[in-house]
Amino acid sequence: MKNVHERAPQLRIDLDSSTPLARQIADGLRALLVSGELAPGDRLPSSRRLGVDLGVHFNTVAQAYRELEGEGWLVLNRKQGTFVAGREAVQPQASDKPLLLAAFREELIRLAARYRSQGLEADELLAIAKEEMNND
């Protein structure tokens, strides 16, 4: 029998991180959605179930689910559960693009600074960034 744990998408959080837990869960799920590991129609665990598995309050998971629902990634149905939506590729308006890119740059600078302050080299970070972008 094939082990379900080997093929199921994995969600990771860090209880000691300064990033709020709901944000970590939303970010983790978004990464799985963008990479296609979670495909349209896939069913997600209920917020209560995921809360128990992660050891966090179910409202924290529900908050993350609502955030992703707002972005069009998830469909939340009280009776049927939470599903990945068939989301169309988003095309930002021309006027929004410079703002989005500037926000990404700012976030990247902060992220790189955090890890460079812990001794990692810029080349190493760049290699990982390229690898991840190419995987997409």
Add this chain to the structure above:
Amino acid sequence: MIEPSEWWFGSLLMYFLVPLGVGALLAVMPWLSRPETWFAVTVAPGFRQSEPGRRVLRDYMKGIAGIILLVLVMQALVLWLSDDRALIGLAHVSGVLFLSLAGLVVFIYCRRQLLPYSQSQSRQREVGLEPPLTARQVIPGPLWLQAIPYLLLVLPMSWVALHFADVPDQVVVHVGMDSVAHGEKSIRTVFGGTAVLLVSLVLVHLVMLVPFFMRRLPNQARRSRGINLILLQVMFIMGVLGGFLAFLPLHGEAWVNPPLGIGLILGGTLLMLFVPVVTGWFVLRSGEPLVVGDRSPDECWYLGMLYFNPEDPALWVEKRFGVGYTVNFARPTAWLGIGALIVLAVGILALTTG
């Protein structure tokens, strides 16, 4: 000193076998835990073989051996010096109770010795977003297999109900150390004991559903299936024992007296105690140890047995030693469940004792 008789042979056997059996269970208890825990404390891989790990085990075994010896000597002395059966019975019951409590004290002492070696639980959490567990994954065998223990109990009960007129006016209700084995014939005395077993059977069966509500950890499906296999075995033993007890009102003392009656009752009870232990031994060893622990911090396990963690949303957690589940006492639902069980127990008591 009481002269041994045929009946007393069986009782005397139980008199010494029960403390020895309880002692044996206490002796194997440390190994009935997941590989990453030792005396209900999360430890590093290979810790059990280290000098501190072995030292604590030696202390534990010495303690348990001493308590068993003390209880056996105490019981032998009472048996030798007294011919008061009530006193002998009291010595038997209090001996087993003392053995269990003292064993627990030794266990807690050993746990305290190990707490400085406790490995803190990982604060990194990783879960698989797999679909919910299915019945096929966690419940062993087909549905009809789970129905057999009920049939083993209900068919003899039905047979006795059909032949209720043949049941003598005096029936075997309880067989104590004082050899009193009679009760007035009534629905309660004839079916009370087996009805309690039937309710217990349903409760054991319900525990099989716990994996659907508990935290999923790596290998959870396989481990839960293993635990359910033990529960199924217990249900079968309960069914056989219950079926035998159901026939007692019809066949009376002939079925209770040695060798058949005592053999079946003793054998069934011993099976009920040791089959789960032996199976549990293998179940707990199957699969990889949980490297990051079970997400229930050691400091939230009081006496190594009671889990109280308000920060953990999980209601059900796997026990730290022994096989099975316990509840997070910080969850109000746990107290509601305990309240419901107390109401059920009091209800059964009220119905069976009038």
